[in-house]
Amino acid sequence: MGARPSGTLELVNGQQILVVDDEVPLADLVSRYLxxxxxxxxxxxTGPAAVTEARRLRPEVIVLDLGLPGxxxxxxxxxxxxxxxxxxxxxxxxxxxxxxxxxxxxGADDYVTKPFSPRExxxxxxxxxxxxxxxxxxxxxxxxxxxxxxxxxxxDVAAREVFLQGRPVAxxxxxxxxxxxxxxxxxxxxxxxxxxxxxxxxxxxxDEHLVDVHIGHIRRKLDDDPxxxxxxxxxxxxxxxxxxx
Numbered sequence: 001m002g003a004r005p006s007g008t009l010e011l012v013n014g015q016q017i018l019v020v021d022d023e024v025p026l027a028d029l030v031s032r033y034l035x036x037x038x039x040x041x042x043x044x045x046t047g048p049a050a051v052t053e054a055r056r057l058r059p060e061v062i063v064l065d066l067g068l069p070g071x072x073x074x075x076x077x078x079x080x081x082x083x084x085x086x087x088x089x090x091x092x093x094x095x096x097x098x099x100x101x102x103x104x105x106x107g108a109d110d111y112v113t114k115p116f117s118p119r120e121x122x123x124x125x126x127x128x129x130x131x132x133x134x135x136x137x138x139x140x141x142x143x144x145x146x147x148x149x150x151x152x153x154x155x156d157v158a159a160r161e162v163f164l165q166g167r168p169v170a171x172x173x174x175x176x177x178x179x180x181x182x183x184x185x186x187x188x189x190x191x192x193x194x195x196x197x198x199x200x201x202x203x204x205x206x207d208e209h210l211v212d213v214h215i216g217h218i219r220r221k222l223d224d225d226p227x228x229x230x231x232x233x234x235x236x237x238x239x240x241x242x243x244x245x
Contacts, residue, residue, distance in 0.1 A: 015039055015040065015060045015061075015129060016039070016040045016041075016042070016057050016058070016059040016060055017034050017039045017040065017041050017042075017059055017060065017061045017062070017063065017125065018041075018042050018043075018044070018050070018053055018054055018057060018059040018061070018062045018063070019031050019034070019041060019042070019043045019044075019062075019063045020043070020044055020045070020047075020049075020050040020053075020062065020063065020064045020065055020068065020073075020076070021043075021045065021063075021065040021068075021091065022045045022046065022065065022067070022068055022069055023065075024045060026114075027043045027045065028043065029118055030063060030118055030121060031043050033118040033119065033121070033122050034122060034125065037122050037125075037126065039125075042057060042059075045068075045069075046068060046069050046070040046071075047068040047069065047070040047071025047072060047073070047075065047076045048070045048071055049070075050062070050064065050068065050071075050076045050080075051071070051076055051079050051080060054080045054083075054084060054086070055083060055084075058084065058086070059086055060086055060087065060129060061086060061087045061088075061089065061125050061128060061129065062080065062086055062087070062088050062089070063089045063091060063121065063125075064076060064077060064088055064089065064090055064091060064108070065091045065092075066090055066091060066092040066093070066099060066103060067092075067093060073090060073091075073092075073103065074102055074103055074106055077090070077103065077106045077107055077108055078106040078107070080107075081106060081107040081172070085172060085173055087109045087110075087125075087128045087129075087173060087174075088107060088108040088109055088110075089108070089109065089110045089111065089112060089121070089124060089125070089128075090103040090104070090108040090110070090111040090112075091111070091112055091113075091114065091116070092111060092112075092113055092114065093113075093114045094113070100213075101213055104210070104213045104214070104217075105213075105217065107172045109128065109172065109173065109174040110124055110128070110174075110200070110206070110210070111206075111210075112124070112206075120205065123203055124200075124204065127200060127201030127203055127204055128200075128201075130201065131173075131177060131199070131201075145157060145158060147163075148183045148184075150183070150186075150230075150231050150242060150243070151230055151231070152164055152165045152230075153222060153230075153231050155179060155180065155183050157180050157183075157184075160176055162176065162179065164222055164223070169221050169222065170221070171218065171221060172217075174199065174214055175214055175217060175218050175221070177198075177199045178195065178199055178211070178214055178215065178218065179218055179232075181195060181198045181199060182195075182232065182240060182241065182242045183242050186241075186242050186243040187241055187242070187243040188241055189235040189238045189239060189240070189241045190238075190239045190240055190241060191238050191239040192208040192209070192211045192212075192239045193208060194239070195211050195239060195240070196208055196210075196211060211239070211240075215232060215240060218232065219231075219232055
């Protein structure tokens with residue numbers, strides 16, 4: 001089944017959301033809630049259609065079911081990540097940690113488990129889209145922040161770029177937001193809840209160990225061994241911090 005538009009109201013800065021679920025009534029229900037909240041929404045119901053529509057629409061957010069015909073949600077997310085850094089909310093029918101971790105490992109930003117409240121999903125989408133995407137240009141604010149440096153790691157917050165030994169590191173939006181938050185206050189021990197509030201928003205509800213999953217991905221991309229960390233250190237019983245010692 002191909003993509004099917006569902007109420008393209010350009011009311012929230014033209015922000016486009018793609019809802020992908022093979023349960024048509026559920027996709028329509030989610031679409032109605034998001035449309036009522038003022039977003040432009042398109043629905044589709046198969047994995048291949050999801051990849052096609054994501055490439056065509058360039059949505060800000062994709063609500064992506066894990067169990068799709070044609071291609072499952074994990075493979076869809078993996079393919080989308082080759083051309084888009086949009087926010088991805090993974091939807092699973094099972095509260096299964098393996099599914100969750102695998103889904104997030106390919107670049108999903110958040111997840112919900114069926115049955116879920118459409119209002120809660122809308123709140124999560126709104127929280128994601130309230131995150132600042134970039135700083136104002138230096139010419140506008142009059143101050144240019146130098147790149148934050150930690151040994152061979154450089155974090156350019158204004159450009160949202162990360163370099164390791166001079167080579168760019170591809171991070172998802174959520175991964176970058178976490179790294180930027182940690183690097184803003186070196187040696188400060190951030191608890192998981194504080195990181196959730198800073199990155200996902202204070203109204204976010206879910207498993208705070210989602211932070212651990214994303215930190216694990218960042219460490220792998222930075223070749224940062226948790227046993228001998230160079231950049232991100234675990235603070236036992238608290239959370240994480242950046243900095244030496």
